[in-house]
Amino acid sequence: MDFLVEVLGDALEALFGFGSELRQVLGLTLVVSLLATVFGVVVGVPLGTWVALRRTRVRTAWLVAVNIGMGVPPVLAGLALLLVLWDTGPLGGLGLLFTPAAMVAAQTMLAIPIAAGVTAGAIKGLPPAASEQLAALALSGWERGRVMLVEVWPGVVAAVAAAFGRVVSEVGAVLVVGGNIVGETRVLTTAIVQETRQANFGDALALGLLLIILAAAVNGFLTWMQLRSGRHE
Amino acid sequence: MNERLDLRFPADGSVLSIDGLELRSGERLVVFGPNGAGKSTLLRLLAGTLAGGPALEAAYLPQRPYLFRGSAGFNMGLGLSAEEAVRSRQLADRLGVGELLIYAASSLSGGEAQRVALARTLARPEPWVLLDEPLSAQDARDRMKVASVLIDGLGGRGAVIVTHDREEAAVLGDRMAVVVNGHLLQEGPVAEVFSLPLSDEVAAAVGIGNVIDGVVIEGEGPLNSLRAGGLTIWGLGDVPAGNPGRAVFGAESVTLFRGSDGAAGSARNRWVGQVTEVRQLGRLVEIVIDAGVRVVALVTPGSQEVLQLQPGAGVTATVKAAAVRVNPT
DSSP states (O other), X not given: OHHHHHHHHHHHHHHHHOOHHXXXXXXXXXXXXXXXXXXXXXXXXXXXXXXXXXXXXHHXXXXXXXXXXXXXXXXXXXXXXXXXXXXXXXXXXXXXXXXHHHHHHHHHHHHHHHHHHHHHHHHHTSOHHHHHHHHHTTOOHHHHHHHHHHXXXXXXXXXXXHHHHHHHHOOHHHHHHHOOOTTTTOOHHHHHHHHHHTTOHHHHHHHHHHHHHHHHHHHHHHHHHHHHHHHTO | OOEEEEEXXXXXXXXXXXXXXXXXXXXXXXXXXXXXXXXXXXXXXXXXXXXXXXXXXXXXXXXXXXOOSSBHHHHHHTTOOHHHHHHHHHHHHHTTOGGGTTSBGGGSXXXXXXXXXXXXXXXXXXXXXXXXXXXXXXXXXXXXXXXXXXXHHHTTOEEXXXXXXXXXXXXXXXXXXXXXXXXXXXXXEHHHHHHSOSSHHHHHHTSSEEEEEEEEEEEXXXXXXXXXXXXXXXXXXXXOTTSEEEEEEEGGGOEEEESSSOXXXXXXXXXXXXXXXXXXXXXXXXXXXXXXXXXXXXXXXXXXXXXXXXXXXXXXXXXXXXXXXXXXX
């Protein structure tokens, strides 16, 4: 018991001490995860819409691919990207390895299937009358997608929330392609791993609390968006 | 441009199997049948929302029109050109939903949503119009108004209208196809199908009909006479005398007179009996008569009042032999 109280005391001390290093870690976490979420949603939501509106076997194949993508372990996605970005790899010349850009790329890979899967699920969850009506309207592919996305707007917000939740909490991918370099590529999750390994439990817990506050803030905003869209139905 | 279409679904025809459904340009064909008969499947094949059919170039109103998130007006304009949108607004005004277009689609009642969707469908430019139960969500008092705007809005285009409602069929149809269990049982002018069902199945499907079993006692040319419960019934048929037969005729074909001395006329069938039941049926009144066998007649509320057709009243029922079909059993 004394041990836990001590750790908690250290954690609060660290939180209120909020130094420049911590600020830097928090800032990078926000930038990397938000950028990855935005890229993931921009690609994933239209992809999910397209997949859900297919009527052939192609759709089944895509759905399977999306579902597999949703379950890929982050560390594996990181490893794949690492191999591509390695000095002697196909894109080694870009020199992106161990930079925030590589971290955004890795997390985007994780965000795309989540955003696509949640969007496709929301569209498939509509009553059959909705897709029958959509087909009856003889709209262009673009218009169909637009009408569908507006229709499942709360589902799209859920896709954003799920994508952000996945990337902000993962540690494997950013660790492998970012390298957890102090002042350069260290984010909250990799910092927690680092502090835990060094038995700085108070600092680790402080970082964890920050991560929770960050996730709660973003999700609170998204929930507000969801409820707001519900009122305008 | 008339069409003669074969419709099968799925490929083995287990849900729907119809050969040579005739669509004539400028004519409203009502596809009539009980729920689950395959009517909506037929329409979806024609609309092309179900793969495997001879999809027509057609505007299509699904059975449950779905309005998407947004205003009613936004929904009505979906898929329409500027010119068509103007036309849809005129139709919406005539359908009494013009004022509602600024409101959220979700705030509309089922009947209002159906009218918005109907305005949109009728405003489309396609040469054919497919309507699935277009009056199903309308109140009894609005139905006739909506029906007349609908007919007007077709502008002489050919239409296929699915319904299981007799009144809707009678009001909206020129011709009528009776579909039961995925099969086309009879096709013809609406009045003919109602008053002269070709089979017991059709008679049962089109509702209040008279189906009377007996024995054929005479055959002369195209006419048969059938003996049933003390009644002699004359009708069209070629069942050899001595065989069991079944007389089938629509309730609309029965004319009623008060008393037992009623009406000389050309009607071959004159039966005297007593009213046993009176039932309101939409805008008409169904009168059940015991004339030795049970005979059902359909009259207007006005006639019922003038003739004082109440249970116990003595009546004479007449039916032209040409309106009766005698089938073998």
